[in-house]
């Protein structure tokens with residue numbers, strides 16, 4: 001009787017667990033979430049700003065960068081903003097009600113031109129807080145601009161963006177966390193998370209018919225800056241970028257503005273991590289033929305893309321243009 005009772009009790013539990021496992025496996029195998037940005041009628045170019053490493057309650061010149069972003073954003077009539085992560089210092093958000101969301105985002109980027117969607121990825125500092133808070137729709141209710149996911153695709157008509165959650169790639173955050181606590185909910189086991197993500201990014205890139213393909217992540221692949229190249233991304237993500245003819249990889253993490261062109265593949269690497277605190281004088285040697293810009297101060301980047309031309313422009317904290325680069329589909333990598 002006791003056995004019989006246990007079996008009766010266990011059966012529904014086993015079934016529920018089985019279904020949950022199936023659902024979990026199914027969700028892992030699903031494609032990346034996809035968003036579409038609709039161009040206005042007759043719109044010829046997609047225009048956007050890129051800023052990274054910014055949330056410091058206006059300090060370290062964050063407010064000045066925000067002011068200049070507002071001016072450039074208005075001049076270009078931007079479609080949206082991309083955040084390359086490390087959105088809230090030092091340790092992400094403590095929860096959905098953390099006032100830092102207002103103090104570092106809502107009340108800082110107040111210019112009318114910046115009242116557009118902010119497509120955002122997570123940085124390593126964001127993983128040190130309640131990581132699910134930044135992903136929560138509750139933040140979108142507080143400010144409808146905010147859109148942060150771990151990894152996703154944005155179809156911008158002219159260009160397709162592939163946003164990649166790069167923090168779980170970096171082994172030392174798991175093996176040598178030092179005095180930091182990381183919120184790995186939704187990431188473990190790390191190996192299968194990374195493998196599945198790479199598979200999804202690769203297949204999405206292969207399926208893409210977009211004229212331009214841009215990959216966005218927080219961590220560096222190629223940089224002369226403080227952190228150096230992220231070895232795991234060089235080994236695992238870079239071959240996927242190359243085999244799928246990705247024009248550009250855009251990242252933050254190093255607190256600088258930087259442009260590197262890989263001589264072999266022609267792939268462009270843009271670092272826009274100057275949203276607040278910068279690291280003056282922190283630069284490693286790099287082949288000057290590849291390194292087109294290294295600015296060890298605050299600032300941001302704008303991008304304008306048509307069917308045939310992509311213009312990348314870097315601005316410093318005063319709004320001064322530091323560097324421009326044009327890629328033409330007919331004449332690739334022409335300045």
Ligand SMILES: [Zn+2]
Nearest residue numbers: 086123124253
């Ligand atoms: Zn970082």
